[in-house]
Amino acid sequence: MLGLSTLPDVFVLICLGLLGAAFLGRYMAKVFTARPTLLDPVMRPVESAIFRLMGVDPSHQMKWREYAVSLLVMNLCAVVFVFLLLSLQGSLPMNYWGVHGMPWDLALHTSVSFDTNTDFQHYTPETQASLFSAIFGLILLMFLSAATGIAAGVAMIRGFLRKDSTIGNFYQDLTQAVTRVLLPISILGALLFVLAGVPQTLAQSVSVVPLAGPAQGIPLGPVAAWDAIEFLGTNGGGFYAANAASPLQNPSALTNLVAIFLMLLIPFSAPFMFARMVRKEGEGRPLFVATLTIFLLALFLFLYFESYNPFLASTGVSQGSGYLVGAEQRFTLPESALFQVTSIFTNTGATSMSLGALTPGTQIDLLWGMFVQAAPGGDGTGFGMILINTLLAIFVGGLMVGRTPEYLGKKIGKYEMRWSTVVILSHPFAILIPTAITFIFGLAQFSPAGVASHQFTVVLYEFTSESANNGSAMGSLIDNTLFFNVTGAIVMTVGRYLPLLAMLAIGGSLASQGTAPPGPGTIKTDSATFTLFLILFITIVTGMLFLPMLVMGPFAQGPLGGG
Amino acid sequence: MNESERPQVHPLRPAIAFLAFMLFWVSLVYPFGLSAVAPYVAELTNPAGPGGSVVAGPNGTSYSTLVGENITCAYFPGNLSSCPFRGLFWSRPSQIDYEPFLGAGGEDPYGPTDPALINQTLYYINVTGVHNVTSACGIPEDIVTDSASGLDPDISPCGALVQIPRIAYYTGEPQSVLTALVDAHIEGSHIPGVGAMYVNVVGLDVALIDLMSTPGTG
Numbered sequence: 001m002l003g004l005s006t007l008p009d010v011f012v013l014i015c016l017g018l019l020g021a022a023f024l025g026r027y028m029a030k031v032f033t034a035r036p037t038l039l040d041p042v043m044r045p046v047e048s049a050i051f052r053l054m055g056v057d058p059s060h061q062m063k064w065r066e067y068a069v070s071l072l073v074m075n076l077c078a079v080v081f082v083f084l085l086l087s088l089q090g091s092l093p094m095n096y097w098g099v100h101g102m103p104w105d106l107a108l109h110t111s112v113s114f115d116t117n118t119d120f121q122h123y124t125p126e127t128q129a130s131l132f133s134a135i136f137g138l139i140l141l142m143f144l145s146a147a148t149g150i151a152a153g154v155a156m157i158r159g160f161l162r163k164d165s166t167i168g169n170f171y172q173d174l175t176q177a178v179t180r181v182l183l184p185i186s187i188l189g190a191l192l193f194v195l196a197g198v199p200q201t202l203a204q205s206v207s208v209v210p211l212a213g214p215a216q217g218i219p220l221g222p223v224a225a226w227d228a229i230e231f232l233g234t235n236g237g238g239f240y241a242a243n244a245a246s247p248l249q250n251p252s253a254l255t256n257l258v259a260i261f262l263m264l265l266i267p268f269s270a271p272f273m274f275a276r277m278v279r280k281e282g283e284g285r286p287l288f289v290a291t292l293t294i295f296l297l298a299l300f301l302f303l304y305f306e307s308y309n310p311f312l313a314s315t316g317v318s319q320g321s322g323y324l325v326g327a328e329q330r331f332t333l334p335e336s337a338l339f340q341v342t343s344i345f346t347n348t349g350a351t352s353m354s355l356g357a358l359t360p361g362t363q364i365d366l367l368w369g370m371f372v373q374a375a376p377g378g379d380g381t382g383f384g385m386i387l388i389n390t391l392l393a394i395f396v397g398g399l400m401v402g403r404t405p406e407y408l409g410k411k412i413g414k415y416e417m418r419w420s421t422v423v424i425l426s427h428p429f430a431i432l433i434p435t436a437i438t439f440i441f442g443l444a445q446f447s448p449a450g451v452a453s454h455q456f457t458v459v460l461y462e463f464t465s466e467s468a469n470n471g472s473a474m475g476s477l478i479d480n481t482l483f484f485n486v487t488g489a490i491v492m493t494v495g496r497y498l499p500l501l502a503m504l505a506i507g508g509s510l511a512s513q514g515t516a517p518p519g520p521g522t523i524k525t526d527s528a529t530f531t532l533f534l535i536l537f538i539t540i541v542t543g544m545l546f547l548p549m550l551v552m553g554p555f556a557q558g559p560l561g562g563g
Numbered sequence: 564m565n566e567s568e569r570p571q572v573h574p575l576r577p578a579i580a581f582l583a584f585m586l587f588w589v590s591l592v593y594p595f596g597l598s599a600v601a602p603y604v605a606e607l608t609n610p611a612g613p614g615g616s617v618v619a620g621p622n623g624t625s626y627s628t629l630v631g632e633n634i635t636c637a638y639f640p641g642n643l644s645s646c647p648f649r650g651l652f653w654s655r656p657s658q659i660d661y662e663p664f665l666g667a668g669g670e671d672p673y674g675p676t677d678p679a680l681i682n683q684t685l686y687y688i689n690v691t692g693v694h695n696v697t698s699a700c701g702i703p704e705d706i707v708t709d710s711a712s713g714l715d716p717d718i719s720p721c722g723a724l725v726q727i728p729r730i731a732y733y734t735g736e737p738q739s740v741l742t743a744l745v746d747a748h749i750e751g752s753h754i755p756g757v758g759a760m761y762v763n764v765v766g767l768d769v770a771l772i773d774l775m776s777t778p779g780t781g
Contacts, residue, residue, distance in 0.1 A: 009756045050580070050584045053580040054577040054584075055580070077578040077582060081582060126664050126665075139593070140586060178585070187593070187597070190593075194597070194601045194604045194613055197605075199614060199616075199629075200613040201614045202595065206614060206617055206627070208625045208626050210625075210632040211624055211634060211765065211768060211769070212632045216626075216661070216662070217664055218663050219664060222595075224597065224613070225594040229589075240712075242714065245711030247631070247715060247716055248615070248630065248714070251616075252758065254757065254758070311675060311676045312680070315688065316702055317688070317701075317702045317708070318703060318704060321759070323675075324704050324705065325672070325673075325675075326672045326709055327710070328710050328712060329715055329717040330758055330759060332758065335757075356672045356673075357673065357675060358675060451678075454676070476672070557674070558675075558676035561675065
């Protein structure tokens with residue numbers, strides 16, 4: 001195993017991230033229950049201007065169907081807009097790199113990908129997207145998708161508070177997610193990145209005359225601004241193809257830590273926001289502890305499996321600092337590991353390592369995070385998945401001990417269970433059917449070819465990443481093809497909007513019932529027992545759904561790695 | 564606000580208005596505003612500026628301190644003694660030869676149990692001449708395997724030290740001078756306990772070229 005001397009900064013950072021999340025959660029609870037906050041005097045005028053422009057009354061409370069329709073229309077408009085932008089970018093301004101308009105399938109995949117908070121990139125940013133597309137299309141979608149997720153999460157939580165069937169006003173939630181949370185923190189984050197040496201310029205590139213050979217062109221742009229919302233919004237699409245491994249996007253150990261902090265912030269703030277909003281401090285704890293336990297376990301396993309690759313032993317290469325093939329020299333293994341676990345488990349999907357080079361055990365670890373989607377998951381949606389898992393756990397737990405399934409005074413009935421089950425089952429469907437089609441019809445090509453079990457893992461990873469709205473990739477699959485672009489767009493849409501609809505439907509259903517006082521038959525959900533039960537429930541359900549696929553993929557590749 | 568107006572609003576109006584609002588704030592004000600203030604902010608900590616951190620090298624060259632260069636003879640056709648970089652520290656292997664506009668190359672690694680990984684590693688061990696290293700460093704992983712980005716500007720301190728015999732042979736500089744040079748270029752983050760120790764290859768090579776062009780040293 002590794003020397004422990006390189007671990008402390010990683011744990012200090014996790015603590016800082018969680019502390020930040022606790023503060024942010026309380027702040028967000030104030031914002032979304034219309035209590036006064038510090039930013040009111042600055043943001044009120046901006047918000048009322050946009051409400052006037054939209055022609056909506058922010059105090060109008062929506063039922064879930066109206067909320068959902070508004071959400072879908074908004075996102076559909078955004079996808080169409082960015083699709084057109086990417087298709088026409090060849091003749092739009094700021095096309096310094098001389099890129100062409102994207103073919104329709106690639107433009108479809110890219111616009112859906114950034115709209116669904118997946119940010120899976122089948123295009124190469126350096127050669128296939130203009131600066132104009134990046135700024136006016138993709139940055140816009142990165143803010144919009146994160147705000148959409150936050151809005152849906154907040155709306156679902158309101159279901160536990162209300163009795164009049166309403167779950168809030170979508171436009172107000174969306175606007176405030178941008179003006180009160182995403183934009184202010186992004187500005188601070190971007191300034192930190194600039195201080196730490198990340199490029200931030202409107203110059204398209206700079207050319208240098210290196211010691212080695214002819215001129216070297218270095219693509220540039222508003223990288224710091226991009227970085228901040230990429231990580232804060234759990235988006236994860238890189239300004240460069242190498243994403244956070246690129247020394248331009250993530251130039252030092254310090255920027256790496258800032259990035260991790262930003263990724264931890266909103267997903268881990270949700271349980272704190274939830275506890276404040278439902279006014280039961282104890283109820284956030286089991287959700288937070290369960291999430292954090294799965295997360296820390298994953299980090300530990302990552303460090304273990306990545307500490308040594310027995311397969312490479314025959315070459316005599318020293319692996320004293322861990323198995324670092326496909327890692328960058330400026331980060332220690334624990335720093336690379338924390339980045340990667342945070343990025344995958346928050347469904348950000350940014351990469352600071354080559355995922356295809358990771359040991360098989362580490363690949364299992366990361367796939368697990370995307371199967372669960374809730375440890376802690378993406379902005380807003382991750383918490384929705386935690387709540388859906390909690391409802392299922394309460395229902396199953398209730399059946400096991402013969403108690404009435406209710407949560408925070410609301411009965412969990414057939415309607416909630418139907419939506420929850422559909423969400424949980426849609427994930428394997430969206431992953432496994434396209435994976436099977438790929439191999440039955442031999443639609444995948446790989447470069448480098450690799451062994452068969454690795455090929456299976458790469459395709460499994462591709463669709464898992466898309467269905468979980470993660471966006472990371474294992475690389476060797478040649479994925480900019482008609483099949484992978486169109487199938488991917490469908491998988492991402494299902495993986496995004498089905499859970500979002502379920503969150504709103506469940507919130508709406510809970511909001512339509514009165515609150516019953518806890519009786520003797522109510523499961524105590526703020527207890528340690530329930531926390532443990534929740535962790536085991538999530539683990540067992542995920543294992544039952546996905547273990548066979550892991551056996552065919554990473555488990556079959558050979559030694560898993562580690563000591 | 565305008566309760567009476569609400570029902571008459573076209574269903575697409577809020578969406579289109581919100582997109583316009585976003586275009587203004589997050590696509591115009593946010594990235595452009597930051598770009599305007601970035602030079603002044605960067606001045607506090609990064610004298611090379613937010614434009615890619617380009618600095619001047621020897622003989623009219625220039626380089627970015629952020630990005631590595633393709634300084635290697637690993638794929639040089641012919642004899643090592645005619646390779647222009649035989650007397651310089653080499654960068655890590657790169658699938659894209661350190662060409663940033665070919666960014667995708669960072670994404671095609673060999674799998675962890677791919678026989679091709681062994682072959683590539685053995686090739687690099689052989690060509691860098693580190694197969695018979697006897698120092699405590701062993702065979703440093705970084706100089707014989709790919710980075711994640713293909714642009715990694717750094718190698719480990721060991722990765723630099725094990726190259727010294729070759730460089731001493733081709734440049735005639737004593738090994739003790741080269742070791743001192745490497746030691747002087749070992750960097751880390753300035754915060755204790757954060758980041759790995761590394762050597763910036765281009766920076767080290769620039770210093771080596773300076774050293775050799777200064778008469779009377781060594």
